[in-house]
Amino acid sequence: MLTEPTAADDKIRCDACPVMCYIKPGAAGACDRYANHDGRLVRVDPHILLERTVSHGGRLVPFQATGDWDGKIVHEPSLFVTAIGAGTTYPDYKPAPFIVSSEIDGVDMVTVVTEGIFSYCGVKVKIDTDRYLGPETATVRAQGEAIGHVTTSEYGSQMLSLGGVHHLTGGSKKEGRVTCDALMDLSNCKPVELTIDGGATVVVQAGHAPVVNGVAEERMRVGCGSATIGMFAKQWLGKVDEVVVVDDHITGVLSEHQAGKLLDIADTGIKMKGRRSTPGRYFQVAEPGTGWGGTKISDPLSVLGPFDAKKARPGMTMLMVSTTGEHAAFYELDEALKPVEKQIPAELQLSVERIQENCEPALCTVLFMAGAGGSLRAGVTDNPVRLTRSVKDALTRVTSGGAPVYVWPGGGITFMVDVTRLPAGAFGYVPTPALVAPIEFTLRLSDYAALGGHMDHVRPLASLKGNTETLQISSPPSAPGRRP
Amino acid sequence: MTRTPLIRFLADGRRLNLQDGPIDLIVEASGSPANLRAAYAAASHRFTDGLLDELCRELPLLRQAADPARCLLQGKVARRMHDAVAPFAAGCFITPMAAVAGAVAEEILRAMVEGARLDRAYVNNGGDIALHLANGEQFTVGLADLPDASGLLRTMVVHADDPTRGVATSGRHGRSFSLGIADAVTVLARTASQADAAATIIANAVDLPGHSAVTRRPACDLQPDNDLGTRLVTRDVGALSGGEIEDALEAGAASARELLAAGLIDGAALRLRDEMIVVGTKTVELPGLRAPLRGPVAEGGLHV
Numbered sequence: 001m002l003t004e005p006t007a008a009d010d011k012i013r014c015d016a017c018p019v020m021c022y023i024k025p026g027a028a029g030a031c032d033r034y035a036n037h038d039g040r041l042v043r044v045d046p047h048i049l050l051e052r053t054v055s056h057g058g059r060l061v062p063f064q065a066t067g068d069w070d071g072k073i074v075h076e077p078s079l080f081v082t083a084i085g086a087g088t089t090y091p092d093y094k095p096a097p098f099i100v101s102s103e104i105d106g107v108d109m110v111t112v113v114t115e116g117i118f119s120y121c122g123v124k125v126k127i128d129t130d131r132y133l134g135p136e137t138a139t140v141r142a143q144g145e146a147i148g149h150v151t152t153s154e155y156g157s158q159m160l161s162l163g164g165v166h167h168l169t170g171g172s173k174k175e176g177r178v179t180c181d182a183l184m185d186l187s188n189c190k191p192v193e194l195t196i197d198g199g200a201t202v203v204v205q206a207g208h209a210p211v212v213n214g215v216a217e218e219r220m221r222v223g224c225g226s227a228t229i230g231m232f233a234k235q236w237l238g239k240v241d242e243v244v245v246v247d248d249h250i251t252g253v254l255s256e257h258q259a260g261k262l263l264d265i266a267d268t269g270i271k272m273k274g275r276r277s278t279p280g281r282y283f284q285v286a287e288p289g290t291g292w293g294g295t296k297i298s299d300p301l302s303v304l305g306p307f308d309a310k311k312a313r314p315g316m317t318m319l320m321v322s323t324t325g326e327h328a329a330f331y332e333l334d335e336a337l338k339p340v341e342k343q344i345p346a347e348l349q350l351s352v353e354r355i356q357e358n359c360e361p362a363l364c365t366v367l368f369m370a371g372a373g374g375s376l377r378a379g380v381t382d383n384p385v386r387l388t389r390s391v392k393d394a395l396t397r398v399t400s401g402g403a404p405v406y407v408w409p410g411g412g413i414t415f416m417v418d419v420t421r422l423p424a425g426a427f428g429y430v431p432t433p434a435l436v437a438p439i440e441f442t443l444r445l446s447d448y449a450a451l452g453g454h455m456d457h458v459r460p461l462a463s464l465k466g467n468t469e470t471l472q473i474s475s476p477p478s479a480p481g482r483r484p
Numbered sequence: 485m486t487r488t489p490l491i492r493f494l495a496d497g498r499r500l501n502l503q504d505g506p507i508d509l510i511v512e513a514s515g516s517p518a519n520l521r522a523a524y525a526a527a528s529h530r531f532t533d534g535l536l537d538e539l540c541r542e543l544p545l546l547r548q549a550a551d552p553a554r555c556l557l558q559g560k561v562a563r564r565m566h567d568a569v570a571p572f573a574a575g576c577f578i579t580p581m582a583a584v585a586g587a588v589a590e591e592i593l594r595a596m597v598e599g600a601r602l603d604r605a606y607v608n609n610g611g612d613i614a615l616h617l618a619n620g621e622q623f624t625v626g627l628a629d630l631p632d633a634s635g636l637l638r639t640m641v642v643h644a645d646d647p648t649r650g651v652a653t654s655g656r657h658g659r660s661f662s663l664g665i666a667d668a669v670t671v672l673a674r675t676a677s678q679a680d681a682a683a684t685i686i687a688n689a690v691d692l693p694g695h696s697a698v699t700r701r702p703a704c705d706l707q708p709d710n711d712l713g714t715r716l717v718t719r720d721v722g723a724l725s726g727g728e729i730e731d732a733l734e735a736g737a738a739s740a741r742e743l744l745a746a747g748l749i750d751g752a753a754l755r756l757r758d759e760m761i762v763v764g765t766k767t768v769e770l771p772g773l774r775a776p777l778r779g780p781v782a783e784g785g786l787h788v
Contacts, residue, residue, distance in 0.1 A: 011708050017505030018540035022708040030707070031506035032659055 012036050121370035121435045122163025123186050127210045128220045128362035130294060133158045134199020141195045145178040150196055156220045168433055180433035186366050187419045187427040206366035207420045217362035221323035222355050225252035226281045228323055233259035235351050242268040242318040248294030256280035269311030273303050293322035300329055307337045319348050325355030370437060371414035400437060491528050500524050502531045507588055513596060513605035526599030527592050546580045547711035561591050568677035571748055572685050579711040585612035586652050586680030612652040614676035617644040625651055627670060627753060648750045650676035654683035661703050661717035665732055666690035672750040682749045690736030690754055697722030729759050737761045
């Protein structure tokens with residue numbers, strides 16, 4: 001490829017086709033498929049625009065290079081043709097003339113008179129943290145622009161809903177551009193700093209731990225302190241007199257907790273600081289921080305008052321542990337009923353490790369979500385639901401960059417995909433602004449024929465090599481449901 | 485680099501997509517299965533039979549202003565491009581490239597119609613469309629606001645006994661640069677290449693020269709080898725008053741009426757922001773309504 005910049009202005013000459021465009025840095029050639037990126041010729045269309053894919057060639061049918069079709073959706077050894085690199089007719093938008101097929105409202109073709117907007121997409125972000133990120137429905141910003149909102153909390157996680165058509169195209173130009181950039185970066189597994197109105201600043205990167213107000217999360221806690229008591233009470237029975245699970249949210253105390261009562265665990269005369277919620281459950285035992293259980297303490301005894309001499313007795317044992325098991329200490333009361341730290345007995349150490357084991361690494365996960373319904377409704381096929389039905393009936397399998405997707409029930413083809421399962425750089429954008437994502441429709445050759453496919457134009461996989469990226473996947477996507 | 489033209493059927497299993505370099509065609513025909521097969525084979529064959537290479541061999545000349553009096557071009561498609569722009573070349577700067585999309589669409593359609601007996605066929609080259617209609621057949625062309633719109637702004641019916649066999653759209657949003665500010669000008673003409681050239685001319689005429697809200701840049705700053713050279717092309721259009729929109733559209737409509745009177749087009753629909761002017765005798769309908777000849781598009785038509 002002729003990519004040497006010419007001296008004067010870094011324009012390069014593309015030799016992808018005989019037009020041989022000169023392309024300036026940051027610009028694309030006549031086809032809009034190849035561009036000059038920092039003096040390098042790059043292909044900028046390796047992503048099929050979602051809706052255009054459905055409307056303009058969504059099906060990529062993998063064919064084996066040799067032998068007879070064996071009926072498998074993907075032929076071994078898992079060579080799977082993705083939409084990445086398949087190209088799109090989008091660049092031919094001028095201004096996006098758009099042809100729908102016949103018979104919709106008696107119209108044979110449609111010329112679109114303004115720029116096409118394919119913006120029905122966004123990301124759902126799950127951030128594994130118990131730290132307060134912000135109130136529900138609070139605006140989430142990137143570079144000061146509103147790009148989404150905080151949605152419901154899930155267990156051990158905070159959820160954000162980012163992007164969508166209103167932020168992409170319903171607000172200011174800058175809002176749309178910043179939203180588009182943030183969505184693309186998140187989808188391409190790059191870190192993005194988000195600020196939440198009335199809440200925290202969090203750095204989100206798919207597959208990595210969230211960084212909340214400058215502090216990286218490490219583990220999701222197994223549950224709140226109270227829940228931890230509930231889960232492990234039986235394992236502690238008979239091995240220790242008292243257990244305190246230190247937690248920023250609800251600190252649990254075994255002997256007072258319902259779980260302890262049910263096991264007939266005796267009172268220990270323990271005295272907790274903080275505000276008692278219900279028996280054995282305490283709020284605000286300490287300020288939030290990065291110490292034990294999300295509090296700022298480094299000495300767990302600081303959350304205790306003096307033991308009640310009427311109930312406590314010398315020699316009583318106590319385990320103090322954080323909700324993640326990262327911190328733990330074992331104490332024995334001396335003659336003055338003061339806790340003295342001792343080596344944790346092996347059997348209690350086991351329970352601490354069990355807590356750790358149940359705390360999964362804290363991650364940010366990003367699901368890209370987009371809908372391909374609009375174009376279908378516009379009558380891309382002569383029967384607008386045909387492709388949808390084919391997908392819903394599992395005759396046609398939908399993947400995104402080869403990754404499995406979840407297709408929402410109901411109308412249209414709205415799907416979600418874990419962005420970490422796509423190849424690097426799989427997402428692109430158009431200045432509309434809108435995101436460009438790969439999507440593939442895979443179906444049996446026989447079904448393709450049954451749908452009126454023109455078999456004489458079917459191309460063997462081998463002919464795609466050289467101008468199409470192929471993706472090796474470790475296991476073929478599971479076959480869709482068997483045909484009825 | 486070896487390039488492989490893409491030949492495939494679209495998701496509906498019916499429309500053929502041909503793609504090579506900057507050319508991207510959507511093709512559909514109706515007729516008997518045998519004739520369809522023959523037509524698509526002919527289209528694919530012509531497409532891969534040096535179509536792009538032929539054009540590129542003459543690219544330097546195709547990028548120069550057309551001489552209204554003579555044509556030095558050799559290739560069939562190149563000469564068709566020249567013929568389409570020649571009627572305008574005396575009055576303004578225009579290169580054969582203004583008709584490249586329409587001319588390519590026509591060439592593929594010609595190959596199909598010569599190779600098969602078809603009831604109807606179209607070749608859509610990024611919005612520049614060549615039509616074939618056997619006796620009694622018709623095509624309905626819709627104008628939509630957005631591609632995923634569920635309704636249409638307007639529809640135009642092209643009957644076999646109409647002279648129209650080409651539809652083209654030009655405007656400032658597309659891949660090609662525009663000297664004007666029209667969002668879109670859709671033209672009906674006898675051939676796709678003629679429609680393509682005329683749409684370019686009319687879209688250029690929808691303009692507010694010197695207006696501060698219009699951002700323009702030399703074409704060569706954006707694409708070094710663009711045929712428009714140092715001419716200023718529209719990059720952005722800011723806020724315009726209702727009167728300004730009307731003025732700009734009216735300037736384009738005046739151009740369209742001249743072309744209509746000269747027999748160069750059969751009709752045109754000009755759109756800027758929410759305003760649309762329709763020029764020509766062709767029946768243009770709002771779905772469900774008769775279209776007003778000019779004025780704001782009805783609300784129901786906009787929110788499609």
